[in-house]
Amino acid sequence: MRNHLSTQAALVHGLAERVRIQSLWADSEDSLAVDLLKFENRELPKTEDWLIEFLETLDVLLAERRVDEAMEALDKGESLAREASKKHTLSPTALITLQTAIREQRQRLADQLAETTSQSSTRGVELRSSVLALKKIGDGPRAHSLLLNSHHQKMQSNIHNMRSYNAGAYTAALSQLVFSTIAQAASDSLAVFGEEPAYSSELVTWAVKETEVFASLLKRHVLASSAIAGGLRVAAECIQICLGHCSLLEARGLALSPVLMRLFRPSMEQALSANLRRIEQTSAALAAAEDWLLAYPPVGGRPSTSSSSLSNATVLQPKLTGSANRFNSMVQEFLEDVGPLESLQLDGLALEGVLQVFNSYVNLLVRALPGSMENEEYLEGSGNKIVRMAETETQQMALLANASLLADELLPRAAMKLLPLPSRMDEQPRRASDRQSRLPDQREWKRKLQRLVDCLRDSFCRQHALELIFTEDGDIRLNANIYISMDDKAEEPEWFPSPIFQELFIKLTRVASIASDIFVGRERFATVLLMRLTEAVILWLSDDQTFWEDVEGTKPLGPLGLQQFYLDMEFVLLFASEGRYLSRNLHQVIKNIIARAIDVVSATGVDPYSALPEDDWFAEVAQIAIKMLSGKANFGNVEQDITSPTASSIMSHGSN
Known part of the structure; x- marks a missing residue:
């Protein structure tokens, strides 16, 4: 007991004072492996002087940053600690000391590796080696986070050092930098950590965050000004560049295009x-x-x-x-x-x-x-x-x-x-x-x-x-008085379409002529235009309640007024038909209007059909009117005055 207590006191004193004992195995890089092998192949000594040597050697390896050897020493030390715990070859105090020292030195090594990983000069193989070492000593989550952060820091440093380009060049340079960095981070992660779900998930989250930062930067420097100025083409080209670089990551399992589209869409x-x-x-x-x-x-x-x-x-x-x-x-x-x-x-x-x-x-x-x-x-x-x-x-x-x-x-x-x-x-x-x-x-x-x-x-x-x-003064030209007043005249009227329908024909003829020059190859549009213009006048007449109230009023429409009204409507039907813009709707509306006017006269007790000429008469008068208004009439062989072109027809009708 006295010897044991003396040994423990010396051990604690040596550790407390950091006594450096010259180690036989510290003279060369291979001595550690040899001595550790001796520890495994022989019985542990009853004295525990070797523990001091082991801890001192481990301390030297860490100080000299000999990472591989330090990791091997830690692994051997843990193995010896487990064996000593099973075989009780070390005292409880010595075992606790060994375990505590290994844990502390492992943490020290992890901090050294983390420091190395965080340095901007650490890249490529050195970065992956440091991260792999950190993972091997049991600090995988920290190692993966440090790997991603290292790529982030280098990327940020390169972004700050980018020169001011025009919109397209800046977008291309920035996009290539960001997505190539994400691609490299993905490769490093896969090489060191494989496809473990936890690390893959962290990689995806990190990549999405970096993409969001990139999108925010691009919107601030390129898209915002383009959007305000309406520079759609510039903005479109920039986004196409980004999506092109982004699509290259899909082969690595990183589908970041939806993230970009969601972020760019508002801009x-x-x-x-x-x-x-x-x-x-x-x-x-x-x-x-x-x-x-x-x-x-x-x-x-x-x-x-x-x-x-x-x-x-x-x-x-x-x-x-x-x-x-x-x-x-x-x-x-x-x-x-x-x-x-x-x-x-x-x-x-x-x-x-x-x-x-x-x-x-x-x-x-x-x-x-x-x-x-x-x-x-x-x-x-x-x-x-x-x-x-x-x-x-x-x-x-x-x-x-x-x-x-x-x-x-x-x-x-x-x-x-x-x-x-x-x-x-x-x-x-x-x-x-x-x-x-x-x-x-x-x-x-x-x-x-x-x-x-x-x-x-x-x-x-x-x-x-x-x-x-309407007239320029707002008076209605197409009113019932045109037709009602005709039966008040003593003399026979000279039958010709009413002035307003003459003007309608002239206007339609003029519009058709202009349309033939303007709508070449699109005659259908010109035809519909003429059709709708004609319908606009006739539908107004059909729907004008004042007109029909006057026609059906205390002094209703008479036979002569009916004949003039009938002639006007037949005139419209004829020139619309010849012009090929007579719609079914227009034809039906005119027939309904004529029927309504006939009913008005019939209600007065006069037989309207006995007062009206034959249909051929209306067609002849309307045809003559069309020729006269269009300048194509030739009445040189007609004896009567051209101002009354239908006198013979009227007389013929009267004798019948």
Whole structure:
């Protein structure tokens, strides 16, 4: 007992005073392994002097940062401690001392490795070796975090040292730095830690965080200014660069593209809005000084991505007014810039934006029609935009040419790359399905454009119909007195269509002539325009309650008034039929109007059919009127006065 206590006292004293005993195995790098082997192959001595030597040697190895040897010594020391615990070859105090020393020295080694890993000069193989060593001594979570932090620190240092480039160069350099660093971190993590779920999860979380920091940096230095200025093309190119670098990580199991798309989408939506607002404002500014004369688009502007498509577009490009040409070119560029951003799913939003700016432009065209200021409530969301009036009918037809060409041809052609076509051979079925669900149907989108054109056309027809129906003083020219007063005259009237319907025919003839020059190849639009203009006048007559109240009033329509009314309606039917713009609706409305007028006369006790000439008479008079009003009449062989071209017909009817 006395000897044992003396030995323990010496051991504690030596450890406390850090007594350095010359070790036989510290003279060379191989002595540690040899002595440890001796410890394993022989019985532990009853004295514990070897413990002091072992701890001193371990301390020297750590001081000299001989990591591999220190790790081997620690492993051997733990093995000896376990054996001593089983065989009770060490006293409890000595065993506790050994275990405590090993634990403390292991922590010391871990701190050294952590310090080495955190240094900016530690890279490549040295970094992976330090992290692997830290993992081997049992501090894997810390090792992995230090590995990721080391890559983060180096990346931040390189970002701060980046020079100021233009937007594209800065984006490319920054994107390559960030995603190549993430790729290297992923490789190091896999090499050291394998595919352990805990470390893989931490890697993904770290990569997402780094991507978010990168996106924030890019938005602040590039996308924010581009979005505000409406620089959609610059923003789109930057995002394409980022997505390209980001996609290279997918092979490593890091799908960061959705993160980028989520972070970039608000900026791109802002850029879209700014671009659309610029289109709207530019169009409005040009409309304020527009001459409303059709011309081919000016040469220049952004070149198309395809030389063949450029040549075709030049050949097929129709005439538009100045503001419409500029509107078209801006929308073309806008959709071209949005095309590459399909991954951000902004194509549907872009097409809706095109509808909005086209609606705004059509409102400008409506405001350019004389008389539109009196119908201000009709223009929803038009604002207080100053627009130069289209005074002449040719100018007003140019408004219709602008809208119809944009809606029928130019805008749909530009949107083809975004609209979901029936078949796309280069698309996967699932991707095609996503596009179908996200984008509007092509036909429905075109119908929306067409409805906006219809609004302009209806405004045009409404204005010209009102010019015929009302005088400049606001009096109604198409009133019941025209027909009621005829039966008060003693003499036989000279049968000819009423002045208002003569003017309607002349106006329609003039509009048709202008339309034949403007709507070349699109005769259908001109036909519908003439049809709607005719319907506008006749429908007003059909729905005018004041007119019918007067006709059916105390002094109702008489036989002569009925005949004149019948002639006017047959005149409209004839010239609309010959002009090929007689719609079924117009034909039915006129027949209903005639029937109603006949009922009015019948209600007075007069047989209307006995008072009316044969249908051939109305057709002959209407045909003569058409020839006279169009300047094609030739009555040289007729003896009677041309101011009463139907006298013979009337006399013939009277004898019957």
